[in-house]
Amino acid sequence: MKKSQCLLHQKLFLDDVSCLIMCVITTVCVFCVMAESRCDKVMDTFSGCALCLPNLTQLSSCCCFGQHRPPLCIEIKPKCGFLPSSRHVTKEIKSKVCRFCMHQHFKVTSGKWKRLSRYCPLDLFSGNKQRMYLAIKHLIEEPQNNFKIFKGGECIYSCKDDADVLQDLDELAQHLRPYFLPSGSLINGHQASKVVLNELIQVLMSALLSSWDCPRTVEPRKTHLPEGRVTCEASILHRDLLWNGNHCLPKDCVLAKILGTQMHDNLDIEGLNPLFRRVEQHLQDFPKESRLQIDGPYDESFLEKVQNCPAEDDGSIEYAVGKVHQYRVAMTAKDCSIMIAIAPCGEDDGLDQNLEIQPAKPRFSYSVSILDLDPKPYDSIPHQSRLDAKILNYYLRSTQPNHQEVDNLELTNPGLFLGRDREDCTLVFHPV
Numbered sequence: 001m002k003k004s005q006c007l008l009h010q011k012l013f014l015d016d017v018s019c020l021i022m023c024v025i026t027t028v029c030v031f032c033v034m035a036e037s038r039c040d041k042v043m044d045t046f047s048g049c050a051l052c053l054p055n056l057t058q059l060s061s062c063c064c065f066g067q068h069r070p071p072l073c074i075e076i077k078p079k080c081g082f083l084p085s086s087r088h089v090t091k092e093i094k095s096k097v098c099r100f101c102m103h104q105h106f107k108v109t110s111g112k113w114k115r116l117s118r119y120c121p122l123d124l125f126s127g128n129k130q131r132m133y134l135a136i137k138h139l140i141e142e143p144q145n146n147f148k149i150f151k152g153g154e155c156i157y158s159c160k161d162d163a164d165v166l167q168d169l170d171e172l173a174q175h176l177r178p179y180f181l182p183s184g185s186l187i188n189g190h191q192a193s194k195v196v197l198n199e200l201i202q203v204l205m206s207a208l209l210s211s212w213d214c215p216r217t218v219e220p221r222k223t224h225l226p227e228g229r230v231t232c233e234a235s236i237l238h239r240d241l242l243w244n245g246n247h248c249l250p251k252d253c254v255l256a257k258i259l260g261t262q263m264h265d266n267l268d269i270e271g272l273n274p275l276f277r278r279v280e281q282h283l284q285d286f287p288k289e290s291r292l293q294i295d296g297p298y299d300e301s302f303l304e305k306v307q308n309c310p311a312e313d314d315g316s317i318e319y320a321v322g323k324v325h326q327y328r329v330a331m332t333a334k335d336c337s338i339m340i341a342i343a344p345c346g347e348d349d350g351l352d353q354n355l356e357i358q359p360a361k362p363r364f365s366y367s368v369s370i371l372d373l374d375p376k377p378y379d380s381i382p383h384q385s386r387l388d389a390k391i392l393n394y395y396l397r398s399t400q401p402n403h404q405e406v407d408n409l410e411l412t413n414p415g416l417f418l419g420r421d422r423e424d425c426t427l428v429f430h431p432v
Contacts, residue, residue: 056339056369057150069178070152071343074204076139077146077372080334081125081259083232088271091392098122099388101234102395109394117142120235125259127249129205131237136201140169151175169193176200179344180362199362207340207366211252254368258333264306265330269381269388272327275313275320276381282317292321294378324378331376331384341367 057073079100089095093102104116119142123135139147142159149157149172157172173193180199181187187195230247249256267275283289293302306329309322342364 055153056367056371057153057341059341059343059365059367069344071341072176072179073150073153073339073341074200075148075150076136076204076338076340077335078124078255078258078338079121079146080262081121081255082230082263083122084265084268086266086268086271089268090270091396093396094268094392096233097395098232098234099391101232103391105398106391106394109398113144115142117144117146118236119146120232122230122232123235123237124208125249125255126230126247127209127255128247132205132208133201134237136204137197140172140197140201149175169197173197203342203364203366204340207342207368208255208338209250209253210366210368211250254338254370258336258338258370261333262330264326265334267323267327269327269385272323272381273385275323278317278320279324282320292317293325294321296375298375324381327381328376328378332373335372335376336370337372339367339369339371341369 057071059071080098083095083098085095098121100119100121104113107113108116117138119135119138121135123131126132143157144159147158148155156175170190170193173196176196177192180196181192249259265272279292279294283292283294293305296302302325305318305322306325309326310316310319313319343366345363345365
């Protein structure tokens with residue numbers, strides 16, 4: 001019952017990160033859980049084909065054990081987990097503050113969200129358990145469209161489009177209590193909510209760090225993250241926690257695979273723009289050119305272009321196309337979702353130990369899946385370039401008085417990035 005899986009339509013094997021991307025090319029509209037602003041999406045009824053996809057909020061029938069509680073499923077959109085280091089980056093702030101944290105300022109000002117999220121993707125991808133714990137905690141506190149919880153296939157927790165409606169964490173804890181607290185537990189009230197949510201976070205961390213393809217008895221291989229690319233200066237976490245401690249991911253975990261694929265964007269959009277223009281000029285000169293596979297098909301030939309792109313720019317169209325395709329693959333990984341389905345197991349269930357998560361008390365079988373892997377379209381690259389400039393320019397205007405140089409910006413002040421309406425707290429870890 002190895003349930004770590006990816007949805008599959010077109011396959012891209014990325015050798016250097018041992019990553020398997022399964023791209024699903026489809027349109028699925030689930031109006032009961034989709035944001036209202038996106039409910040105008042329609043299916044192309046003239047496409048001539050459709051895909052029947054599994055319901056990833058459920059575990060397969062072979063995973064049902066003696067328990068009567070419906071499975072839980074947690075959807076996480078992790079976003080981009082690294083800072084660019086390309087020589088083409090023109091603003092130093094991009095190598096200090098991650099795209100997600102900068103984008104938050106733009107979204108709040110434009111009215112999409114009422115509050116800045118304290119979540120930072122670099123914390124989740126750090127491999128440091130304290131940072132990961134706080135990253136998931138911040139997702140729960142401010143889910144926006146990056147975090148959802150399903151119970152028996154029904155969405156019980158997500159962000160409403162009406163951002164004035166605060167999520168009731170105590171109500172969520174009541175949904176989750178049967179999964180994480182024994183029926184006879186004497187813990188009640190706010191303390192019970194804290195215990196339940198803590199156990200949920202521990203289970204999610206275990207699933208995110210578990211290996212996809214090596215047994216638990218084998219010492220997991222580690223992916224050590226490059227220095228300087230694992231900390232975001234907009235993060236509220238203390239500098240000692242950011243710079244000290246362990247910052248590496250098990251090489252075979254889902255986060256490492258996603259991050260490795262994201263890092264195929266090694267030029268940044270600023271470095272990609274000239275290559276995109278080179279491809280555009282070639283298509284104008286040779287309008288019937290089909291070997292470049294701009295719009296697919298996403299087959300082994302497309303894979304070869306992604307994998308075998310020359311290391312240095314030799315001025316060829318092959319280099320430009322390879323980098324454009326690598327960027328599209330990376331952007332797909334930056335916008336994917338992780339679906340973690342869990343179900344409680346009874347004490348007598350004969351479950352392979354490699355397939356269960358064991359927090360302090362309950363035992364769970366689990367499934368880790370990736371979806372939203374439809375390839376980013378070629379013609380979206382100009383939009384990405386404009387959006388990047390807009391996010392960057394707005395962030396600099398909103399955080400730099402009089403547009404002074406970014407080096408003079410006091411990045412160490414959490415209030416600058418998170419507003420002053422949040423109460424500081426100290427996190428103490430202790431066994432429950």
